[in-house]
Amino acid sequence: MQLNVSLSDLKRHAKTTPSAFISLMICLVFTAWSLYISRNIWILIMAIPFILGLTLIPIKISQMNKELSDQLLPEYIHxxxxxxxxxxxxxxxxxxxxxxxxxxxxxxxxxxxxxxxxxxxxxxxxxxxxxxxxxxxxxxxxxxxxxxxxxxxxxxxxxxxxxxxxxxxxxxxxxxx
Structure with a gap:
């Protein structure tokens, strides 16, 4: 699975999927707060898969839906x-x-x-x-x-x-x- 994501893709994603963006921000805030309070680097290491998942999965779903739309639209136009x-x-x-x-x-x-x-x-x-x-x-x-x-x-x-x-x-x- 290859996922090419640019900064403009991330900005558009944050605008078009506010709930995913808010979930990501909440996860980042709690991770940073927990890291600051505990001074335990393992909290950050354990949070990385969740942060990546909250970022990449919605972007990939959005890309797949766009590809589906691009494939079906010519048939619907016709x-x-x-x-x-x-x-x-x-x-x-x-x-x-x-x-x-x-x-x-x-x-x-x-x-x-x-x-x-x-x-x-x-x-x-x-x-x-x-x-x-x-x-x-x-x-x-x-x-x-x-x-x-x-x-x-x-x-x-x-x-x-x-x-x-x-x-x-x-x-x-x-x-x-």
């Missing part, structure tokens, strides 16, 4: 039908879709997979992307979103009360227009 957001309903469930609209919000949470909100003249919809938003795309840009329509339950996310769901897009990729 085969996905274009829809307005108001046309996304239970009849389009599990369909490949293309939506053109304004990127209204980017939410980075626990995983390396952000949630975005896209709006067009007919409405708005949320999408979970499989990889971070490409560089150069920011809030307010007009984008093409490619993905699959899925159920999002209003109270419990992926599982919940039948008939209390709304459509959501599992995004394969995003392109700026």
């Amino acid at each position: 085969y996905a039908n274009e829809y307005n957001i108001s046309e996304i309903n239970k009849d389009t469930l599990n369909q490949r879709v293309k939506i053109v609209g304004k990127l209204d919000k980017i939410i980075y949470g626990i995983s390396t997979k952000p949630t975005i909100r896209i709006k067009d003249d007919t409405g708005e919809i949320f999408s979970n992307l499989i990889s971070p938003v490409p560089e150069g795309i920011k809030k307010g840009d007009i984008i093409e979103l490619y993905g699959v329509v899925a159920k999002h339950y209003k109270f419990f996310g992926i599982m919940g009360i039948p008939n209390l769901w709304k459509p959501k897009i599992y995004g394969i990729g995003v392109r700026k227009i």
Whole structure:
């Protein structure tokens, strides 16, 4: 396994995966504090695998998801039908879709997979992307979103009360227009 990581990759990773970055910072602070209090170098030596894991594993997962997105996006560009957001309903469930609209919000949470909100003249919809938003795309840009329509339950996310769901897009990729 080869992992080429530059300083810019680390900065982008810290921005796009705040929970992994915060976990790494907490581990570093506790390691430094424990080392300072105990003056025992073995604490640092034992912490190195955890620090490397908290750094490299999320970066590798993010790279693998980006590669998957790059592989699937050309197929979706070719085969996905274009829809307005108001046309996304239970009849389009599990369909490949293309939506053109304004990127209204980017939410980075626990995983390396952000949630975005896209709006067009007919409405708005949320999408979970499989990889971070490409560089150069920011809030307010007009984008093409490619993905699959899925159920999002209003109270419990992926599982919940039948008939209390709304459509959501599992995004394969995003392109700026």
